[in-house]
Amino acid sequence: MPREALSTLTEPMYYVLLALTRPLCGIEIMEAVQELSHGRLSIGPGTLYTMLAKFEDNGLIALIPTSPGESGKRKSYEMTEKGAALLRQEYSRLKRQAEDGKAIMEEMT
């Protein structure tokens, strides 16, 4: 199956990548997303699995290898350089959008 290249991020994707600026396992990512979004967003484990698989396929995150003695340990992920670049690009895009709308929104209020 051809890879689905990611050029922009959806809101949940953005928060998952934000969470993965430090190595985390699945349940920690879910908790971090809730915390970072101040409880506004919650991601189910099924949705998170699909998203992590997509990120991994696109080289945005990588699975942290475990030593043979840690086979039962939860899988943890960390963001790659490519992932960090996409996150920075998305942050700039969102910032520009907010700045572009700022003057008009202030006039409206």
Added chain:
Amino acid sequence: MSKDKTRRLTLFDSTDLAAAEEYFTRMAEKGWLLKKFSLFSLFTRCEPKKLRFSVQILLPKRRKEYAADVKGYTDLCEEAGWRYLSGYTGMHVFASEKEDVPEIVTDPAERIAAVSTQSKTGIIALFIASLVFLPGVIGLFSNLIHGESLLSQIGYEIPCALCMTSVLLLACAKTDAFSKWRSDAEKAAEKGIPIRYFGMRETRLRTVLFFVVLAAILIAMVLFEIGLRFNAA
């Protein structure tokens, strides 16, 4: 089979996930926990308890790696408080004793895509399967044109016609249910409200309707045969 195990017919469509969850919940309340999900699912005796069930569709993205995909998916769900029970034809059943476990799938687009793929595959497979009975149906009409009665064709042509009608009816019922579900699901996703699957009541109603239409076709055939005999007399 011992009294600690029982098998039940569990025929659920991808649009009927609520019905499946409702059914497994009722069984657990009666003291039967799902052990193996299949067409005739296996249940084992347990303490009657209130469990929360979640049935999810996980489609193979990379067919060769499907087992690893299921393992990764279920591991993550177990981390979040769900217990994986069993899976069958892309549908996977989870249970939890906790009420506050998170929803497994929170992305409406993902739900719609999974149900759409699963439903379309099932519908296409049914339409193709119905073609197996086509020679018998052609034979039936050909014989009727040549003045043979329906009764003389009860050995091959009539069963073929009934089977083809049943399979096509099932495919039409599935198509109708899927179209309705998809339209409702897209509206719900737009409004940001939870997507609803068909429950036990709706699936039972659909089954009853299926048998009513099939019975009507049988009655029509009998009336046709009577008409033929009356004309011949």
